Amino acid sequence: MTPNKKNVLLIYPTLFKVTGLPIGISSLSAVLKKGGYRVKVFDTAFYDLRHQEDGDKIRADRLMSKRIANEEKHWQVKTTDIKSDLIKTINEFEPKIVGISILEPNYGISLMLTRLVKQHFKDIIVVAGGVFPTLSPEIVIKESSIDIVCLGEGETALLELCNRVSSGVDYRNIAGLRVKSGGKIMKNKPGILHDINALPHPDFSAFNEGFFYKPMQGRLYKMVNVETSRGCPYSCSYCSGPKLKKFFLNNNCGKYYRNMNMGKIIEQIYYQIQKHSPEFIYFSSETFLAMTKKDFNTFIEEYRKIKIPFWFQTRFETLKDEYIKALKEVGMFWLTLGVEHGNEAFRKKILKRTCTNKDIIDGISILKKHNFGASLNNIMGFPHENRELIFETIKLNKQLYQINKKLEFNIFMLVPYRGSEIYSVCKENGLLPDGDYSYSGTLDDESVLNFPKEYKQELKGLIKTFNLYVKLPEKYYPQIKIAERSDKEGDAMFKRLSRLLEEDSS
Ligand code: B12
Numbered sequence: 001m002t003p004n005k006k007n008v009l010l011i012y013p014t015l016f017k018v019t020g021l022p023i024g025i026s027s028l029s030a031v032l033k034k035g036g037y038r039v040k041v042f043d044t045a046f047y048d049l050r051h052q053e054d055g056d057k058i059r060a061d062r063l064m065s066k067r068i069a070n071e072e073k074h075w076q077v078k079t080t081d082i083k084s085d086l087i088k089t090i091n092e093f094e095p096k097i098v099g100i101s102i103l104e105p106n107y108g109i110s111l112m113l114t115r116l117v118k119q120h121f122k123d124i125i126v127v128a129g130g131v132f133p134t135l136s137p138e139i140v141i142k143e144s145s146i147d148i149v150c151l152g153e154g155e156t157a158l159l160e161l162c163n164r165v166s167s168g169v170d171y172r173n174i175a176g177l178r179v180k181s182g183g184k185i186m187k188n189k190p191g192i193l194h195d196i197n198a199l200p201h202p203d204f205s206a207f208n209e210g211f212f213y214k215p216m217q218g219r220l221y222k223m224v225n226v227e228t229s230r231g232c233p234y235s236c237s238y239c240s241g242p243k244l245k246k247f248f249l250n251n252n253c254g255k256y257y258r259n260m261n262m263g264k265i266i267e268q269i270y271y272q273i274q275k276h277s278p279e280f281i282y283f284s285s286e287t288f289l290a291m292t293k294k295d296f297n298t299f300i301e302e303y304r305k306i307k308i309p310f311w312f313q314t315r316f317e318t319l320k321d322e323y324i325k326a327l328k329e330v331g332m333f334w335l336t337l338g339v340e341h342g343n344e345a346f347r348k349k350i351l352k353r354t355c356t357n358k359d360i361i362d363g364i365s366i367l368k369k370h371n372f373g374a375s376l377n378n379i380m381g382f383p384h385e386n387r388e389l390i391f392e393t394i395k396l397n398k399q400l401y402q403i404n405k406k407l408e409f410n411i412f413m414l415v416p417y418r419g420s421e422i423y424s425v426c427k428e429n430g431l432l433p434d435g436d437y438s439y440s441g442t443l444d445d446e447s448v449l450n451f452p453k454e455y456k457q458e459l460k461g462l463i464k465t466f467n468l469y470v471k472l473p474e475k476y477y478p479q480i481k482i483a484e485r486s487d488k489e490g491d492a493m494f495k496r497l498s499r500l501l502e503e504d505s506s
């Protein structure tokens, strides 16, 4: 193969059937195309790599969301071998540069792919970027199949790399990159945080059609993501966001949290509609409603003409009665909110979330008033937590369910990502296991922490039965306790109670 210096392959390693167009890689693609490069994306969404159950099935089994009814129509699980497919793609496309976007849970899959690339195409330059390489560059740069690590936002650095490689110029000193050279690692000065109003709109055209489909209320819909902000103003202990914020500040790059101009957001919506004709729009922002009143009003007036149903995630602190009323009028369909824990003091001290239970209850009441449901995210398996505290999370969610029957309740096991504040808490408390605990699925029901065996088992049972505890009356608690067990009797009871719940909600 003779690599074509104008061709760039971007690899997007994602978990099985976890679709949803990523803004990061799509923004890189847009910038590269504008710079005259051809871009192809290789994604892993439809390869059953670990022969595990897919994310949506796990969510349905945990009674978190409905099973998908029209999956076969839009999603084709690959029957071919991922390794042969990647080699074939490279042989046909002949890229000189292969970029890979890595989150910590995808690092295992990522290594399998970068090693394959290096083994078969040693002249290709392999560049890794994304949250994990940014926060743990010392781990990633050690990997022999990766030549360059991009720290922070990659639009300018990657384009510069491509330009220098294609014109045969020394590329070892590009800002934002760590580059291996003659046994040494060149640590260059930090890259830049971009003016998000000046970047081209994200380019999704390199993704295949199936990747546009995401489940919503038990059906797949064609969705496009519209970026409205980057970063987040909050500092939750279990999230990598605060560490990213510090990374950019410490490197004098400025503020990670940036809102896009409303004019540019509207332009982006029309652009993506015209290009992809979506059935749904997802506003990609950590906290969509954290915008000024003026921007909100402009959004409402413009979106009135657009009419495509949309959803987003936001914080309880940003929910207001008049906002929800206006959003309903213009097509809001759904939203995701983080409750995360039911004990206010624990939530504040350990999760570093200051919102009160009253804020949460008031927010859900507003949604009820306007006849809206929402997905509520919850986490369990924290250090210093116990069964009693977990039951406070159940209790609060139960209270919310009493107010609003349209709610869906998500429950996840804590995974302490490197660099998050909770990672340090786990470390100090001797809870971190040795090895690569976080480089695999995040929907696991088994805690990765060094808790006693019995407590891990208890957590597993509580993850399984969380929705039963939340939705069934308290008189069923003794039976739900049996359903927590992962033996024959426990599973049979779980099935019986799940059926009861289904009948109750139909
Ligand atoms: C939107 C979002 C999603 C979307 C899209 C995912 C995606 N990869 O973009 C969806 C809903 C699919 C998703 C799912 C998940 N997510 Co998510 N998600 C986010 C969120 C809120 C914003 C991401 C974003 O759009 N950022 C804006 C873009 C512009 O930035 P970016 O993606 O970092 O990309 C820039 C740079 O990193 C760099 N870059 C990125 N890739 C590359 C590649 C190359 C070659 C180069 C040079 C540069 C480069 O340049 C890009 C452009 O500037 C972040 C929070 C955050 N602040 O990062 C969490 C976050 C990334 N998610 C996270 C997690 C854990 C998950 C899930 C595992 C959750 C789950 N339980 O299922 C899944 C895994 C999905 C998967 N791919 O396998 C974690 C990752 C933690 C970590 N340390 O790695 C984050 C940081 C949130 C957190 N809890 O801390 N997520």
Ligand code: SF4
Pocket (backbone or CB within 6 Å): 232, 233, 234, 235, 236, 239, 240, 241, 242, 286, 287, 315
């Ligand atoms: S609000 Fe969400 S994105 Fe922001 S720090 Fe908390 S968990 Fe992270």
